[in-house]
Every structure is written in C-alpha cells, then in structure tokens.
Amino acid sequence: MRAQETVERALALSSADGCVVIAKEQSSANLRWANNSLTTNGLTRARQLTVIATIAGATGTAAGAVSQSAVREDELEALVRAAEQAAREAGPAEDAQPLVASSKSAEGWDADPAETSIDVFKQLATDLGEALTQARFENRLLFGFAEHTMISTYLGSSTGLRLRHDQPTGTVEIAAKSPDFSRSAWVGRATRDFSDVDVTILNAELTQRLAWAERTIELPAGRYETLLPPPAVADLMIYLYMSTTAREAHDGHTVFSQPGGGTRVGEALTPLPVTLRSDPYAPGLECPPFLIAPASSSESSVFDNGLPLGPTDWIRDGTLTALLQTRHSAQLTGLAVTPWIDNLILEAAGSPSTLTEMTTATKRGLVLTCLWYIREVDPQTLLLTGLTRDGVYLVENGEIIGAVNNFRFNESPVDLLRRVTEIGHTEHTLPREWKNFFTRAAMPPLRIPDFTMSSVSQAS
Amino acid sequence: MTHQIDPSFLKLPLHRLADVALSRARELGVTYADFRCERIRSQSLRLRDGKLQRSYNATDSGFAVRVIHKGTWGFAAGVDFTPDAAVQKAETAVAVASICRSLNTDPVELAAEPGYSNATWISAYQINPFDVPDAEKITLLAEWSNRLLTASSVNHVDAELLTVQENKFYADTAGTMTTQQRVRIDPQLTAIAVDDQSGQFETMRTLAPPTGRGWEYLTGTGWNWDAELAEIPTMVAEKMRAPSVAPGTYALVIHPSNLWLVIHESVGHATELDRALGYEAAYAGTSFATVDKLGSLNYGSPIMTVTGDRTAEHGMATIGYDDEGVAAQRWDLVKDGILVGYQLDRQMATRQGFGRSNGCAFADSARHMPIQRMPNVSLQPDSNGSSTEELIAGVERGIYIIGDKSWSIDMQRYNFQFTGQRFYAIQSGRLVGQLRDVAYQATTTDFWGSLEAIGGPETYVMGGAFTCGKAQPGQIAPVSHGCPSAVFRGVRVLNAAMEANR
Numbered sequence: 028m029r030a031q032e033t034v035e036r037a038l039a040l041s042s043a044d045g046c047v048v049i050a051k052e053q054s055s056a057n058l059r060w061a062n063n064s065l066t067t068n069g070l071t072r073a074r075q076l077t078v079i080a081t082i083a084g085a086t087g088t089a090a091g092a093v094s095q096s097a098v099r100e101d102e103l104e105a106l107v108r109a110a111e112q113a114a115r116e117a118g119p120a121e122d123a124q125p126l127v128a129s130s131k132s133a134e135g136w137d138a139d140p141a142e143t144s145i146d147v148f149k150q151l152a153t154d155l156g157e158a159l160t161q162a163r164f165e166n167r168l169l170f171g172f173a174e175h176t177m178i179s180t181y182l183g184s185s186t187g188l189r190l191r192h193d194q195p196t197g198t199v200e201i202a203a204k205s206p207d208f209s210r211s212a213w214v215g216r217a218t219r220d221f222s223d224v225d226v227t228i229l230n231a232e233l234t235q236r237l238a239w240a241e242r243t244i245e246l247p248a249g250r251y252e253t254l255l256p257p258p259a260v261a262d263l264m265i266y267l268y269m270s271t272t273a274r275e276a277h278d279g280h281t282v283f284s285q286p287g288g289g290t291r292v293g294e295a296l297t298p299l300p301v302t303l304r305s306d307p308y309a310p311g312l313e314c315p316p317f318l319i320a321p322a323s324s325s326e327s328s329v330f331d332n333g334l335p336l337g338p339t340d341w342i343r344d345g346t347l348t349a350l351l352q353t354r355h356s357a358q359l360t361g362l363a364v365t366p367w368i369d370n371l372i373l374e375a376a377g378s379p380s381t382l383t384e385m386t387t388a389t390k391r392g393l394v395l396t397c398l399w400y401i402r403e404v405d406p407q408t409l410l411l412t413g414l415t416r417d418g419v420y421l422v423e424n425g426e427i428i429g430a431v432n433n434f435r436f437n438e439s440p441v442d443l444l445r446r447v448t449e450i451g452h453t454e455h456t457l458p459r460e461w462k463n464f465f466t467r468a469a470m471p472p473l474r475i476p477d478f479t480m481s482s483v484s485q486a487s
Numbered sequence: 488m489t490h491q492i493d494p495s496f497l498k499l500p501l502h503r504l505a506d507v508a509l510s511r512a513r514e515l516g517v518t519y520a521d522f523r524c525e526r527i528r529s530q531s532l533r534l535r536d537g538k539l540q541r542s543y544n545a546t547d548s549g550f551a552v553r554v555i556h557k558g559t560w561g562f563a564a565g566v567d568f569t570p571d572a573a574v575q576k577a578e579t580a581v582a583v584a585s586i587c588r589s590l591n592t593d594p595v596e597l598a599a600e601p602g603y604s605n606a607t608w609i610s611a612y613q614i615n616p617f618d619v620p621d622a623e624k625i626t627l628l629a630e631w632s633n634r635l636l637t638a639s640s641v642n643h644v645d646a647e648l649l650t651v652q653e654n655k656f657y658a659d660t661a662g663t664m665t666t667q668q669r670v671r672i673d674p675q676l677t678a679i680a681v682d683d684q685s686g687q688f689e690t691m692r693t694l695a696p697p698t699g700r701g702w703e704y705l706t707g708t709g710w711n712w713d714a715e716l717a718e719i720p721t722m723v724a725e726k727m728r729a730p731s732v733a734p735g736t737y738a739l740v741i742h743p744s745n746l747w748l749v750i751h752e753s754v755g756h757a758t759e760l761d762r763a764l765g766y767e768a769a770y771a772g773t774s775f776a777t778v779d780k781l782g783s784l785n786y787g788s789p790i791m792t793v794t795g796d797r798t799a800e801h802g803m804a805t806i807g808y809d810d811e812g813v814a815a816q817r818w819d820l821v822k823d824g825i826l827v828g829y830q831l832d833r834q835m836a837t838r839q840g841f842g843r844s845n846g847c848a849f850a851d852s853a854r855h856m857p858i859q860r861m862p863n864v865s866l867q868p869d870s871n872g873s874s875t876e877e878l879i880a881g882v883e884r885g886i887y888i889i890g891d892k893s894w895s896i897d898m899q900r901y902n903f904q905f906t907g908q909r910f911y912a913i914q915s916g917r918l919v920g921q922l923r924d925v926a927y928q929a930t931t932t933d934f935w936g937s938l939e940a941i942g943g944p945e946t947y948v949m950g951g952a953f954t955c956g957k958a959q960p961g962q963i964a965p966v967s968h969g970c971p972s973a974v975f976r977g978v979r980v981l982n983a984a985m986e987a988n989r
Contacts, residue, residue, distance in 0.1 A: 055854075057960055058587070061766045065590035068583055069960075071564040071854045073549065094545040097566030109544065116621035117542045121535070145586060156590055170769035172959040202769040213769070278643050279681035279688055286686025322531065322543035399772075402895040404906060404926055407688065408987035412904050412926075414897045435895070435902050435928065437986040463961040481986065482928055482979075485775070486899035 028100050030074075030140060034183040036100075037078055040107045041185060043114060044088070045081035045126045047332045049321060050074075050181040052140035057174040058148055063159045070145050074098075077321040079329045080110040081126065087119025090329050092322050122328040122355035128186040129333065140179035141193040147175045147221050151199065154226035161230070162203070167237065169230075171201035175221060180319055188333040192315045195219045198457060198466055201226075202417060203233035205240075209487050210430065212236035213396055213417035215258060215457035217466040219311070236396070236418050242429030244421050246483075252392035253478035254422075256382050257456035257470040259398045263411070263440040264303060264373050264470065265461050266401060270409055271341060272326040273350035277360050282409040282441055283350060292362060295346045297444040301375050303342040305368035311455055312467040314369035326367060328353035339365045342444075370467035375450040382472040385451050387425040393478070394420045394427065397459040398436070409439045413460075414484055433487070434480035449474035490609050492668050496526050496654040499548075501666070504573040505658035508552045511577040513660065517554040519597060520577070521659035523810060524550040525853040527651065528617055532624055534646040537632035539625055549853030552576045556584035558594030562856045598836035598844045600813050602662040608807025610669035611800050612701030616650040619702045624648060627705060628674075631716055635678050638720030640727070643679040648672070648705075649697075649953060651965070655810070663812035671803050671965055672704050673697035673953050676716070680723045689923070691723040692908055694744040694890050696950040699801040699967070709801070722909060722921070729921035732910065734982045738885030738939075739927060739975045740878050745907045746866070747950030747968035748891040753931040754786070754793050755864040755968065757900035758820045759957075760829040760839065771957045772898030775931065776826050778839060784826040787935025790869065793821040795830055795862040797846055802863035803951050803965035804849075810857035813846035820864065824935075832859040851962040858958050865949070865969035872943030875972040880916040881940065886925060886980065887911040887918060891950070893926070904928045906983065924984040934975060942971035 028036070030050040037048045053073040059066050077094040091113025095106055151173055162169045175197040182190040200215035214229045214236075255263070276283040276290040283291045307316040318334040320327040331354055340348050349365040357364040386394055396418035404410040412435060419431040451472040458468050505522040512520035526548040533541035550573065551564040561584025563576040616624075632644040651671050658664040677692040695710045704710060741749070761767055762774040776784060786793075796817035797806050808814055811833050820828045829841070836844040849860035879887055890908025897903070910925040911918040929937075951967035 055960070058590075059959055060590065061768060062593075062764075064592040065559070065587050066766055067560060067562065067856045067858070068587050069562040069564065069854075069856055070579060070583055072566060073854060074566050075547075089539075090542070092541075092543045094543070096547045096549060097568070099568075113542045113544060113621055116625065117539050118625065119538075121538050121540065145583060152586070152590065159590065168765070168768075170765065172769060174960060200769060204765075204768060208765070208768075208773060211768075278679070279683065279686070280643070280679050280690070284681075284686060284688075287683060323541045324533070325535065325540070399898055400895045402893050404893045404904075405924070405983045405987055406690075407686075408984070410983055410987040412893070412895045414895070414902070416898055433897065435897070435904060437904075437926075437981070437983075439987055442988060463956075479986065481904075481981070482902060484897040484899075484902035485930065486772070486897035486901050 030181045031136060033076060034181050036103055037107055038183055038185055040104050041080065043080035043111050044083045046185040047079040047126065047329065048183050049077040049319060052179045053176065054142045055174065055176040056143055056145045056147055059172045061170045062168050063163050076106065078107050078110040080114040082114045084119060088123035089114045089117040090120045091117050092329055094321055122323055122330055122353050124330040124354045126184050126186040126330060127188060127333040129188045135191050136189045141177045143175045143177040148173060151221055151224060151226055158226055158230040166206055168204045168206060169201060173199040182319060182333055184333060190317050190333055194315065196466055197221055198462055199224055200457065201229055201233060203237055205237065210237050210240040211417045211487055215459055217455065217457045239420055239427050240418065240430035244429045244431050246431045248434060248480050248482045250477040250479055253475045254382060254385055254389065254392060254394045255473045255475060256395060257454055257472060258459050259395050260373060260470040260473055261456050261458035261468040262398050262401055262460040263443065265371060265458055265465050266411060267409065267440040268341065268371050271350045273352045273360050273362060274325040274356040276350055281406060290350060290360060292347050292350060296342060296441060297345040297447065299375060299447060299450060300344045301342060301373065301444060301450060302340055302344065303373050304338065304340045305370050306338040307336050307368055309370055309372060312370040312469060314467055318366050326351040328355060331366060334366060336366060336368050339368060372453065372469045373471060374453040378450045378452055378471055380451040382451060385449060385472055385474060386422055386427065389422045389425060392422050393431065394422055399460060401460050404437060409441050410437060411439060412437050433484040435482045435484055436479055437481045438479050443475055446475060446477065447473050448476050492607060492609065492666055493654060499524065499568055501656045503570060504550060504568065507570045508573040508577045509658065509660055511574045512552065512554050512581065515581045517556045517581065519555040519660055521553050521657065521811065522550065523853060524656040526654045527852060529651045532628065532648045534628050534632055536643055537629045537636060542621060547852055551853045552580045553856060554580045554584055555595050556581050557588055559584045559588045559591045560595055564854045595834055596837050597833040598842065600833065600844065603808060603812065603814065604662055604664055606665045606808060608667045610699050610805065612670045613708065614702040615652065615670055616672055616702045617652055631676055634716050635676065635719060640680055640720045640724035641678045642681045645677045647675045657810065657812060659812050665808040665812065667807055669699060669806065670701050671697060671699050671953065672701065674705055678719050678723050680727050682727065687727065689723055689726045691719055691726060692890065697803065697953055699803045699805060725921050726909065726923060729923045731924045731984055732922040732980060732982050734980060734985065736977050737980050738882045739978045740882060740885060740887045740913065740972060741975065742875065742889040742972055743948035743970045744890045744950060745888045746970045746973060748894050749905060750864060750866055750968045750970055752894060752896040753900055753903055754821065755861045757931065758829050759859055759861065760831055760835045761859045763829065770959050775899050775901055780826055782825065782827060785824055786821045786826050786932060787824045788938045789824040790941050791821055791824045791935055791938055792819065792867040793864060794818065794867060795820050795828065795864050797862045799863050799967065799969065802949065802967040804861060804863045804967060809846040809848045810850050811848040813844045816845045818845055830859055830862060835859060849964055851964060855960060855962050860957065860964045861955060861966045863967045866971065868944045868947045868971035869941040870944065872941050872971060875942055875946050878940055878942055878972055878974050879913055879918065882913045882974065883915060885913040886922065887913055901930050924982045926981045926983045928979045928981060934978065937976045937978065938973060939976050940974040942973060946971040
C-alpha cells in the first residue's frame with residue numbers, strides 16, 4: 028500500500044472527532060571506517076505510521092498518539108482504534124486546539140517517496156579509498172562516518188490537510204590521528220546529496236591540522252581569548268535554541284524566565300547586532316515548512332500538526348524576540364506562535380572575517396576545532412560544561428604555533444553572546460555534538476575575550 | 488512468575504524468513520550469516536502539573552540480515568515480513584559487502600561459540616506494563632503529582648513514565664536460534680520550586696532508578712514511592728534556602744543514586760574494547776585503558792572490584808543470549824584495583840586473542856548492526872562494609888551526594904564533571920544541612936585511586952539508564968549499574984554559580 032493510500036485509509040477508518048495521520052518513508056545508507064579500514068556499513072529502509080486521534084468531551088478535548096513501523100493493510104484499523112482508545116483514556120489535553128485546517132491543494136502529494144541508495148557514496152568511496160591508502164603510506168590513521176538519509180513525510184488530517192515533504196540529510200566526518208593517538212584532528216560537513224563533498228579537500232585540511240600539532244604546548248586551566256569555530260558555535264547555539272521553550276520560561280524555571288513572572292522576550296542579550304534565526308526555506312538548509320509532531324511536549328503539540336512554518340527570528344539585533352511555542356503556550360504568554368524549525372542560523376550585519384582572518388588578527392589566543400560532551404550544569408544561567416576535542420591550537424602574533432592540551436569548559440551560551448567581541452562570516456557547518464538530530468546550521472566564528480577553561484583534560 | 492513470549496510476536500513468520508534468508512546467503516557464498524527480527528514496543532506518558540501532556544505508543548518492527556562475505560561485513564535491514572523481502576535483504580547484504588570489500592583491510596573472523604537451538608529467555612518481571620490500561624497509569628501519576636503540588640514549596644511537577652517491551656528472534660548459519668523477551672520501566676517525578684521575587688528556582692527528582700521490572704515497580708515492589716514522595720517537598724524547600732558551596736577540596740560520600748553514573752562513564756565506557764582499539768575514535772571516543780595496560784593498570788585503590796555481567800536479575804543489560812548468539816556471562820573488569828578485563832564481541836574476542844566473547848554484542852533495533860555495548864557494570868560492595876551512616880561518621884569535613892543530574896566526561900574517559908540532586912555538608916561525621924551549586928571534577932584514575940571505603944551489601948542499589956548512546960549510526964542501549972555507597976578523599980568541588988559569573 029502506498030503511503031498516500033495508507034493515510035487516506037486511516038483517515039477514513041477514524042471514528043474520532045479529529046484525526047491526524049503521519050506516514051514516514053525512510054531510506055538510509057551509511058559507511059563507517061576506523062584505523063584506515065572499513066568497519067560497518069548498511070542500507071536500511073523504514074516505514075512508520077502515526078495516528079493521532081482527538082476526542083472532544085464535556086471538559087475539553089483529549090489526544091492519543093500511536094506509531095507503528097511497517098503497518099500492514101490488515102493492521103490499519105487496529106492502529107486507528109488504539110489511538111482512539113489512548114485518547115479516551117487520556118482525559119482533556121491542556122494544549123488542545125482546533126486541528127489545523129487547509130484550503131491549499133497538496134503539492135507533490137501523489138508522488139512516490141524520495142529514496143537514497145548506497146550509490147550516493149560512489150565518488151566519496153573512491154576518494155576515500157585513495158585517502159586511506161595515502162594515510163597508510165604517510166603513517167596516519169583515519170576514522171569516520173558518512174551517512175545519507177531520505178525521509179518523505181505525508182501528513183493528512185480530518186480537516187483536509189494533505190502535506191508532503193522530502194528531507195535529504197547527509198553528513199560526513201573524518202578524524203585523523205597519529206599512530207600513537209597523541210595527535211588528533213577533525214573535519215565535518217553537512218550536505219543534502221554529497222555532490223558538494225570533496226574528500227580530497229577534507230583530507231588536506233586534516234593533514235594541515237595534524238602538522239600544526241607536531242609542536243605541543245602545555246597550558247593550564249584559566250580564561251583565554253578564544254576563537255570558537257562554526258562547529259563549536261553551532262553546538263552552543265543549538266543548546267540555547269533547545270532551551271527557549273516558552274512554556275517553561277513562563278513557568279519560571281529557565282534562563283529565559285523573568286524574575287517576578289513572564290519571560291525575557293524584549294530584553295537585549297548582547298550589545299552586538301546579532302541575529303539568531305530559523306527559516307525553512309534557507310538555501311542549502313531547507314527543512315519542513317510545516318509542523319510535524321507525532322507526540323506532544325512542552326514545546327510541541329500534536330494539535331498543531333501541519334501548522335505552516337515561516338522565517339522566525341529568535342534573537343534580532345541582540346534582543347530576544349521569540350521563544351519555542353505551541354499555539355497553547357503562545358496564548359499563555361501573549362507571544363507569537365513560533366514553533367520549532369529544523370535549522371538555525373546565527374549572523375551579524377557587516378561581519379566579513381573568516382576564521383583564518385580572525386586568527387591572523389589575534390595577538391595571543393586559542394583556536395578550537397570543536398566541542399564535545401556538552402551538558403547543562405545550571406539551568407538558571409544555562410551554564411554548560413563540555414570538552415574541547417581534536418585540536419586546540421595556540422595563536423601568537425597571528426600565527427598558529429602549535430597544539431595545546433584539551434580543556435573542560437564551563438560556559439553559558441547566553442553569557443557568551445553578552446561577552447563576544449567579534450563575529451565573523453556565517454557559513455554552513457556541521458554541529459559535532461548534536462548532529463544525530465540537528466545538522467542544518469550556519470554559524471560564524473566568534474571571538475570570546477575570556478573563555479572559561481575550567482580544568483585540563485589529558486585526553487587526546 | 489512464569490511468562491510466555493508474546494504470542495503476537497511469535498505470529499510473525501520468524502522461522503520461515505530466517506530459513507529463506509540464511510539459505511540465500513549460503514547460496515551466495517557467505518562464510519557466516521545471521522538473521523535477526525526485533526519488535527520493540529514503547530510507551531511515553533508525560534504529565535505536567537498533574538495534567539496529561541503526552542500519550543505516545545510506538546511499535547518498531549523489522550528484520551536484518553548480516554553476512555560475512557569474503558571477509559567483509561554486509562548488512563541490510565527491512566520491514567516487509569515476506570519471504571521475497573527476506574531473500575532480497577540477504578542479496579543486498581552480500582552486495583553491500585562486495586561494494587565495501589576494497590575498503591576493508593581487516594578480514595572478519597568470529598570467536599567460536601556453542602550452538603543453542605531453539606532457546607527461549609524471558610526477563611524477570613511480574614506484570615507486563617503493556618497489559619495495564621493507560622487510564623490506570625495516568626491516574627496514578629496524576630495522584631502522585633498532586634501529592635507534590637499540594638505542598639507550598641512546590642510550584643510545578645513533571646511526571647514521566649517510559650516503558651519498553653523488547654522482543655528479539657535470532658538465527659545464524661551455525662545453528663543457534665533464540666527467542667527472547669524483556670521488559671523495562673522508568674518512572675520519574677520532578678518537583679520544581681520557584682521564588683517569584685528573585686527568580687531563583689531549584690528542582691528535585693525522584694531517585695527511583697529505571698529497572699528491568701514491570702508495573703509492580705509502581706505498586707510497591709522494589710521501591711517505596713510513598714516514602715520518597717513524602718520527603719521531596721521539605722527537601723526542595725531546604726535546597727532553596729541552602730547556602731552556596733565554598734569551592735575547594737572535599738571528602739565525598741557518594742550514594743549509589745549518584746555513583747552509578749560515575750561508574751557508567753569512567754569504568755563502563757572505558758572498558759569497552761572497541762573504544763580501546765579505536766573503532767569509536769571519530770565519535771564516542773577512545774579509552775585511556777588500552778590493551779597494553781591489561782593486567783597492570785592501577786585503575787583505583789585495592790578495594791575497587793568492578794564486574795561486567797549480563798545476568799543480574801532486573802539488570803537492564805541482562806539477557807539470555809546476545810545479538811550474535813553468545814550466552815550471557817559475568818566476569819571481572821577491575822579486580823583489586825587492577826584493570827583485568829574488557830567488554831567483547833565475537834570479532835574483537837578473536838582478533839585480540841581473548842578466546843570466547845563475553846556476550847556484549849547488541850543492536851538497538853533491526854535497523855542497526857550489532858556493536859559491542861555495555862553489560863551491567865557494577866562496583867562490588869565490601870562484604871564486611873559499613874552502612875552509609877557509618878561512612879558519613881568517618882568523614883571530618885565533606886559532602887554527601889545523592890542522585891544524578893548533570894554529567895560530562897572527555898573522549899578518552901579521563902576528565903569528568905558531575906552534579907547531583909542533593910548535597911549535604913558533612914562536619915565532624917554529621918550531616919549539617921544541604922548545599923547548592925555543587926559540581927565535582929576529577930580524573931578517572933585519581934578519583935578511583937582516592938576510593939577509601941566501600942559500603943556493605945545493604946547499601947547496594949542498582950541504578951541505570953534507558954538511553955546510553957554510542958556508534959554511528961547512533962544507537963541507544965539500556966544498562967544497569969549496581970554499587971554501594973562509597974567514600975572518596977580529596978575531590979575537587981566547584982561552585983557552579985561562580986563558574987557562571989553569577
């Protein structure tokens with residue numbers, strides 16, 4: 028049964044007051060290598076159907092959501108009834124809203140799901156083979172992973188929604204190490220189709236970074252002028268983005284809560300003209316232009332499924348302008364309905380400098396490669412901890428003079444925005460820590476005059 | 488209680504698909520093949536201030552064929568339970584192996600393991616949570632939430648219940664065939680206190696660990712919910728008023744509800760052989776505990792003995808047979824303070840000369856290839872050890888830490904930082920009230936080297952997590968860690984508020 032037909036059949040079977048059906052068709056190919064040799068690989072196919080039933084009662088409307096993979100035709104009715112049963116047992120939902128209605132005709136609704144295959148790696152595998160050979164010859168070890176996933180989503184509702192979206196997601200990352208593992212470097216890229224990935228260029232970058240690490244310098248913990256490269260900025264800003272749930276801010280227990288009640292929307296977070304935004308149509312970072320919510324949480328509601336998503340500024344010219352909302356939390360907070368969008372862009376007007384140029388303009392400071400194991404220490408300030416990883420380089424008089432030991436940091440991305448002194452040119456980047464669920468980011472390098480390195484890590 | 492494997496799982500054409508897939512793989516010249524079918528049922532219920540926010544049920548079914556063809560792995564997974572699809576996946580797995588062979592310089596061989604024909608294993612639980620009506624679960628969680636909300640010190644309550652029923656069917660070309668079922672449950676309540684004037688807030692979460700039990704865990708077996716819920720409002724109120732910690736060096740008495748996570752991060756992950764060999768170097772990381780140090784590395788003080796097992800009752804990594812047909816075992820990882828063992832799968836066991844695998848292969852769904860994952864990794868109690876109160880009585884100036892919260896450790900498992908749910912100042916062997924803003928930092932071998940005393944078996948509690956992450960593509964695994972209370976000397980304590988310039 029085709030996905031579209033499954034959606035229509037499930038909607039027809041529904042006896043609830045409202046019904047949303049989400050069909051997801053997924054194909055995925057991956058390659059993994061370590062110690063200059065391939066380790067695991069795979070080509071997988073998955074199919075998931077989610078049925079959300081809403082049932083109106085005297086005291087409000089309830090919702091129940093049930094998902095199942097690979098639903099057969101003869102299992103469809105049982106799934107629809109299970110969602111209805113879950114809704115009946117749930118009781119009224121606080122976030123209940125009328126289901127989203129649509130008059131627009133469904134674009135591409137009838138087309139087959141998009142699909143990937145192992146062939147997406149044809150060029151990559153050839154170039155990688157050469158890079159592995161070269162690495163063996165030049166006494167380096169390469170480790171890495173490439174993955175390409177295609178998800179086609181079909182969303183239909185009893186209120187007439189018929190929405191479809193194809194989402195390609197590709198990532199490649201490579202770590203290079205000296206044979207004794209004492210020197211380490213990393214590069215990563217996000218891509219939609221691998222046509223823009225050149226392993227030869229990535230390999231050259233790794234070789235350069237390992238060369239920088241031939242001289243090592245021990246530095247103690249402390250506050251350092253630090254250049255955060257785009258992958259590190261991405262991981263910090265994604266955490267900030269994930270922490271902007273309006274409902275929780277309104278309830279008084281996040282960094283964006285206003286003492287005395289309300290939220291900090293409208294407050295200047297930084298004197299610099301920084302904008303943090305999401306846009307489903309951002310070139311190269313395209314993501315679903317409508318809301319897909321198989322289950323409710325504080326920041327998303329099953330009732331909001333199909334809600335159109337548009338460009339949203341979370342911070343505009345340094346001022347906090349929006350929080351993650353459901354329609355229910357938007358009413359509660361008196362703010363605009365601004366749900367989660369699956370990409371994130373940080374930029375500042377008139378910031379042309381690349382990381383290389385910012386390095387050249389540095390008298391003494393650190394340049395990081397990326398951050399790792401980022402966790403929240405104190406939600407009150409959004410203090411995060413984590414490690415530097417795969418290359419911390421010392422700059423003196425505009426030149427990289429060697430690699431420094433790794434550090435544990437304790438820093439808040441909110442406080443970093445307050446203290447940042449230079450914002451560079453925004454570019455597409457791969458967030459290393461959160462790439463399992465968030466790959467679409469464009470970030471600038473940042474200059475932080477006093478980044479807190481809390482202790483030394485012996486890891487290399 | 489005797490259970491049967493869920494009949495709806497057995498209704499799938501398991502034997503038929505395994506038979507055609509393995510036959511086709513043999514025809515195509517593989518030296519080894521396995522067929523694995525998994526069905527994972529999960530439920531997430533979430534309440535906010537006593538009102539249901541989420542009711543979400545998911546069932547994930549699929550099957551996979553894994554082959555060794557001319558020394559290279561090939562893997563393919565699918566969701567259509569037809570013989571044609573099973574044959575096709577066997578062919579795809581062989582095709583993937585062929586494409587990848589030129590990149591592989593390390594021919595795959597597997598450690599020997601006896602065959603187990605038609606073995607069945609079911610975990611130890613009384614009531615399958617999926618047999619309990621949602622309304623009953625939601626009513627109980629709402630009642631518990633409301634108990635907390637009636638306290639003046641509590642402004643908000645989050646309640647969450649996660650449950651999983653996992654079914655696995657496995658068959659390989661060596662003749663092993665296993666059918667297994669296990670159940671796990673994770674209930675959590677968090678009280679949130681907010682001071683409207685200052686904006687200060689604190690949270691306090693229940694300490695009840697996730698466990699390999701059924702619904703009985705919420706109705707009196709294995710945890711005293713009434714007692715725990717009764718004390719939370721007072722404790723969160725005390726935490727709101729508590730002084731901020733003075734940073735410095737302290738003796739720490741660490742309760743199992745906090746220590747399990749330190750064991751997980753600093754011993755569990757560090758003794759994964761795939762990490763030590765570099766297979767995770769680009770992602771999860773490597774390990775300082777490299778194979779050249781086996782039998783000689785001073786991991787900790789001589790009272791430290793840590794075991795790996797897939798056999799502990801209610802352990803979440805407990806199973807009958809792993810995902811490559813190896814029977815569950817128990818072994819030492821650290822003995823009397825020395826590194827003596829690793830976690831293995833069949834390929835690494837042979838490659839590194841360990842002989843038999845100790846059964847740590849696991850895949851989190853049919854979609855993913857099995858990799859070496861953590862067994863239950865547990866710190867053994869001192870059979871003549873003290874109670875927690877006696878351990879505290881032996882400390883002049885220190886901090887008693889209860890419950891896990893924030894955690895982070897570097898990619899080689901040296902430098903870590905943890906926080907917790909509650910911190911009590913210890914003065915002259917007595918608790919003198921809570922502290923706020925405590926975070927502790929150490930290097931793994933320094934920390935375990937400072938282990939001075941271990942509590943007795945009566946202090947032993949098994950903690951754990953549903954969602955330990957590893958590998959690319961990312962996989963999650965459930966795991967438990969048992970440990971007693973323990974005393975560590977001279978640990979660096981930070982003040983999180985000062986770290987944040989607050």
